[in-house]
Amino acid sequence: MSNDELLVEASDVVLGYERNIAVKASSFTIPHRKVTTIIGPNGSGKSTILNAIAGVIEPLSGEISVFGRKPGGRHSEVAYVMQSLAFPEGTPITVREAIAMGLYPKLGWFGRPSADDRARVQRAMERLRVTDLAHRHLDELSGGQRQRVYVAQGMTQRHEALLLDEPLTGLDILSARTIDEIIHSERDRGHAVVLTTHDLDEARAADWVILMSGHVVAAGPPAEVLTRRNLETAYGLGSLHASDGDFLDDPHIDGDHEHEHSRHQHPH
Numbered sequence: 001m002s003n004d005e006l007l008v009e010a011s012d013v014v015l016g017y018e019r020n021i022a023v024k025a026s027s028f029t030i031p032h033r034k035v036t037t038i039i040g041p042n043g044s045g046k047s048t049i050l051n052a053i054a055g056v057i058e059p060l061s062g063e064i065s066v067f068g069r070k071p072g073g074r075h076s077e078v079a080y081v082m083q084s085l086a087f088p089e090g091t092p093i094t095v096r097e098a099i100a101m102g103l104y105p106k107l108g109w110f111g112r113p114s115a116d117d118r119a120r121v122q123r124a125m126e127r128l129r130v131t132d133l134a135h136r137h138l139d140e141l142s143g144g145q146r147q148r149v150y151v152a153q154g155m156t157q158r159h160e161a162l163l164l165d166e167p168l169t170g171l172d173i174l175s176a177r178t179i180d181e182i183i184h185s186e187r188d189r190g191h192a193v194v195l196t197t198h199d200l201d202e203a204r205a206a207d208w209v210i211l212m213s214g215h216v217v218a219a220g221p222p223a224e225v226l227t228r229r230n231l232e233t234a235y236g237l238g239s240l241h242a243s244d245g246d247f248l249d250d251p252h253i254d255g256d257h258e259h260e261h262s263r264h265q266h267p268h
């Protein structure tokens with residue numbers, strides 16, 4: 001694969017937050033113009049990888065480049081849809097305003113949106129079926145409606161790559177299908193989409209998979225990455241299914257990486 005076709009190239013990258021190392025030294029690539037899923041147990045470092053690609057966090061050591069450059073930057077080609085951090089609870093903002101915020105990386109806070117910008121917002125609302133909710137406050141939406149608003153905000157950003165944190169989790173069939181169609185139409189338009197998931201079927205359906213377990217266990221095409229051996233390594237399921245040949249065919253594997261080491265970190 002030539003370097004122009006790479007969205008991400010990481011070499012011995014270590015990622016974390018102040019004192020916490022979330023992703024131990026890992027080397028991997030993510031192709032451009034493809035759908036990539038990041039899968040792994042809770043706390044295994046999936047969102048942390050997205051944070052690093054978006055430039056929200058810097059590597060503790062090693063290197064990560066996005067389109068051959070340092071991630072982030074003022075005119076990033078990467079749109080990041082972060083659900084929980086996007087707007088704090090109680091933010092008094094309407095659906096239309098939230099979606100239009102996708103324009104700000106380009107416009108700055110005081111720029112005036114052009115007719116084309118306004119059309120982008122409108123198109124994103126239509127594609128995500130939230131036009132009827134345009135004047136509602138974010139607080140007044142259901143979880144699934146809010147998730148569609150976040151994805152619409154990502155679509156409004158001018159981007160080459162779209163990063164989505166668990167975009168399909170907890171959605172009803174129609175909403176999940178809408179977002180799934182958008183993910184694939186993004187790829188068909190030559191954009192990269194990188195999403196985190198807990199669903200093995202979703203990971204199998206992608207072009208590329210990153211399997212996490214506090215480090216990158218494997219990265220590559222699904223058939224090479226989602227092997228029984230790799231899944232056992234990531235989820236520590238070996239002892240659970242020694243006699244159950246079908247266990248790993250269950251699409252919803254919800255192991256918890258944190259149980260291995262976090263009992264002392266979260267003494268609730």
Ligand SMILES: Nc1ncnc2c1ncn2[C@@H]1O[C@H](COP(=O)(O)OP(=O)(O)OP(=O)(O)O)[C@@H](O)[C@H]1O
Pocket residue numbers: 017020021022040041042043044045046047048049196258
């Ligand atoms: N802002 C933060 N500050 C400190 N530690 C963090 C922060 N965000 C995540 N972590 C820690 O980093 C590790 C990886 O977290 P991350 O959110 O990347 O996992 P994940 O695979 O996305 O999990 P989940 O499936 O539960 O969403 C966890 O141990 C988590 O507690």
